[in-house]
Amino acid sequence: MRKKVLVTGGAGFVGSHLVDALVRDGEEVVVLDNLEYQVHEGRLPGYLNPGAKYVFADVTDGEALERALEGCEVVFHEAAAVGVGQSMYQVEKYMRVNAIGTAKLLDLLVNREHDVEKLVVASSMSIYGEGKYECADCGIVYPRLRPREQLAARDWEVKCPTCGLALKPLPTDEGKPLFPTSIYAMSKRDQEEMSLAIGKAYGIPTVALRYFNIYGPRQALSNPYTGVCAIFSCRIRNDNPPVIFEDGLQSRDFVSVQDIVRANLLAMESSGADYRALNVGTGRPTSIGEIAQVLIRLYGKRLKPKVANKYREGDIRHCYADITAISALGFAPQVAFEEGMRELAEWVGLQPECQVADRFEKAQRELERRKLTL
Numbered sequence: 308m309r310k311k312v313l314v315t316g317g318a319g320f321v322g323s324h325l326v327d328a329l330v331r332d333g334e335e336v337v338v339l340d341n342l343e344y345q346v347h348e349g350r351l352p353g354y355l356n357p358g359a360k361y362v363f364a365d366v367t368d369g370e371a372l373e374r375a376l377e378g379c380e381v382v383f384h385e386a387a388a389v390g391v392g393q394s395m396y397q398v399e400k401y402m403r404v405n406a407i408g409t410a411k412l413l414d415l416l417v418n419r420e421h422d423v424e425k426l427v428v429a430s431s432m433s434i435y436g437e438g439k440y441e442c443a444d445c446g447i448v449y450p451r452l453r454p455r456e457q458l459a460a461r462d463w464e465v466k467c468p469t470c471g472l473a474l475k476p477l478p479t480d481e482g483k484p485l486f487p488t489s490i491y492a493m494s495k496r497d498q499e500e501m502s503l504a505i506g507k508a509y510g511i512p513t514v515a516l517r518y519f520n521i522y523g524p525r526q527a528l529s530n531p532y533t534g535v536c537a538i539f540s541c542r543i544r545n546d547n548p549p550v551i552f553e554d555g556l557q558s559r560d561f562v563s564v565q566d567i568v569r570a571n572l573l574a575m576e577s578s579g580a581d582y583r584a585l586n587v588g589t590g591r592p593t594s595i596g597e598i599a600q601v602l603i604r605l606y607g608k609r610l611k612p613k614v615a616n617k618y619r620e621g622d623i624r625h626c627y628a629d630i631t632a633i634s635a636l637g638f639a640p641q642v643a644f645e646e647g648m649r650e651l652a653e654w655v656g657l658q659p660e661c662q663v664a665d666r667f668e669k670a671q672r673e674l675e676r677r678k679l680t681l
């Protein structure tokens with residue numbers, strides 16, 4: 308049966324790929340998106356799917372949201388402000404867009420007549436803070452951010468908070484206590500918890516997908532607050548070496564946007580996902596140094612990454628997903644790392660110069676001015 312589906316943030320990176328998949332599957336798709344200037348720079352993205360209906364308004368605009376929601380049976384809530392560093396000096400904006408925007412949506416679901424049978428919200432691995440670790444003496448540990456003195460001494464690996472031994476990173480499961488370390492992460496935690504609480508209270512099946520580090524075509528490139536794959540891509544395409552914070556051995560779980568779309572479709576279809584928060588990643592850690600090497604190779608450049616040996620405020624050392632829970636519902640990442648990186652590099656190679664401006668140094672100066680690096 309054809310469903311009517313609302314995708315907030317449907318002109319963005321994740322949202323637009325999801326819209327393509329939903330239109331392909333024959334659903335009736337409505338998009339609510341404000342075409343955020345920092346992402347779209349005043350341009351209408353060329354990839355907007357003509358099979359969807361677009362409402363260009365902010366997610367905090369209750370009236371527009373109500374109009375967009377009319378008759379929708381499924382809501383994918385992808386609209387968000389996404390710069391972790393930036394959230395530390397635009398505190399109100401991040402809470403307004405991410406937390407209050409979600410609150411407005413929930414208010415509509417609670418106080419107005421609607422047809423929504425499923426709500427899927429975009430959560431983030433950033434709500435974990437540091438990942439899960441094992442200490443040879445103390446067992447499983449959930450460390451907080453590394454102490455300042457340790458970072459100042461350029462001693463990068465996480466130590467056991469009890470005995471000081473070096474720790475081994477483990478896959479992080481959904482049961483790990485949440486220690487968000489940025490305003491962005493707090494706004495995402497609030498969004499997730501509010502959505503699940505309202506969903507449960509009113510019997511609206513709700514799923515929070517905790518995205519790990521997403522990469523792929525349509526990633527905002529020039530936005531200096533975007534993720535590391537986009538930043539490195541812009542640096543390399545402009546013949547500048549990627550700058551690696553710390554020593555390059557810090558790791559993340561890089562997941563292709565195509566797999567993120569698959570997880571969303573699964574969350575829509577599967578009642579087993581209802582009222583749960585689920586990790587979406589590959590279950591595989593990759594170091595930032597390796598990302599730099601692979602991208603340099605794929606762009607065919609002779610550059611050497613610059614290891615800054617600096618700390619970016621709020622950064623964690625390691626976190627990769629335990630995907631047991633979502634795998635039990637039938638999810639399996641299908642894009643292999645190399646293949647996904649190649650797809651990203653090919654797409655970046657096709658972008659016009661104006662869209663791959665390298666704003667890294669400007670953003671870096673801003674972080675330094677605000678003492679957000681060490």
Ligand code: UD1
Pocket residue numbers: 389390391392431432433518519520521532533534535536538539550551552553557559595619622623
């Ligand atoms: C990222 C996203 C966050 C999202 C989360 C999960 C950003 C800014 N952060 O957080 O929104 O919720 O994934 O999907 O989009 N690094 C460098 N050099 C650079 C940039 C980064 O060495 O030029 C390093 C960082 O110090 C860090 C790692 O790369 O160790 C990853 O950084 P980043 O891509 O910003 O991701 P997260 O902080 O994990």
